[in-house]
Amino acid sequence: MKPLNHIELKNIRKQYGEITALDSVNLALKSGKTTVLIGPSGCGKSTILRLIIGLLIPSSGEVFVKGEKVSPGTALKLRRRMGYVIQDGGLFPHLTAAQNVMLMARHLKKAPSEMEQKLEELCELTHFPKSGLNRYPVELSGGQRQRVSLMRALFLDPDVLLLDEPLGALDPMVRASLQNELKQIFQRLQKTVIIVTHDMAEAAFLGDRIVLLKDGKVIQQGSISDLRQQPEDPFVTEFINAQRSLIQL
Ligand code: ADP
Ligand code: MG
Secondary structure (H helix, E strand, O other), X not given: OOOOEEEEEEEEEEEEOOEEEEEEEEEEEEOOOEEEEEOOOOOOHHHXXXXXXXOOOOOEEEEEEOOEEOOOOOHHXXXXXXXXXXXXXXXXXOOOHHHHHHHHHHHOOXXXXXXXXXXXXXXXXXXXXXXXXXXXXXXXXXXXXXXXXXXXXXXXXXXXXXXXXXXOOOOHHHHHHHHHHHHHHHHHHOOEEEEEEOOHHHHHHHOOEEEEEEOOEEEEEEOHHHHHHOOOOHHHHHHHHHHHHHHHO
C-alpha cells in the first residue's frame, strides 16, 4: 500500500496585506517522515507551519490533514492532534517547567496520575532532569528550555510535530547534542515531523526530505543528495555553497 500523505498543501498563496508570503506552494508530506523546511529568513517557513496548524487561513489554495481540509470549523479539532514548538520556544515565564508542559492536559482535565506518568516518560525521552521540573523558564539553560518546549508539544501524544527553528538560539555544542537527540526521538516515535531550520547541515542530518524555499516559493524538494547532485535551480547550489563556505574559512 502507498504510504498515506499525512499533510498536503495545494496551490497555497498567503498574503499579509501587500506582502506575498507564499505563492503556488504545493507539498505532500508522508506519514511518519521528517520533512525539513529550509531557506533564507522571510521565505515563508513559519507561515507554512501556521497554515498547517490552522492559525492562519490561506488567501487561496487548501491545506489537508489526513484528507480533512483545515478551515475555521475544523482547525481546533485538527490542532489537538498536533504538537507545535514556536520559534523561541514560547514557554510561559510565570509557569514552572512542569506547569508549562501540562498546561493543555490540565485544561482537558486529564487524570493526575496519568499526567505524572507521562511527565516522567517525557523527561526520560528528552533527557530533562526531573529536578528541573519545578523551575521557571528563566532558571533553565537554553537547551533545557527547548527540552521543556518539546515535552509540552509531545504531551498529548500528537500524530504531527511542528518545530519552528527549535535549536536556533543554542550554542554549537548544545545544538549538536540536541540534534542527535531529536533524531533519535523522531526515529523512536515515528511521528510526522516538520522542522524549520536555516542550517543546511542540520537539515541534511534530520530530514528524510528537504524543502528549500525562497521568496515564498518552493525551489526544490527532495533528499540532500537530490539537492546536491540534481539542483533544479542555481539558487539550490548557491544556498548549499554559501553554508559550506562558512565551514571552510
Ligand atoms: P520565515 O519563517 O521563513 O522567516 P515568515 O513565514 O515568518 O518567514 O514570513 C514570510 C514573509 O511574510 C516575510 O516577508 C514576513 O515579513 C512576512 N510576514 C510574516 N508574518 C507577518 C505578519 N503577521 N504580518 C505581515 N507580514 C508578515
Ligand atoms: Mg520563521
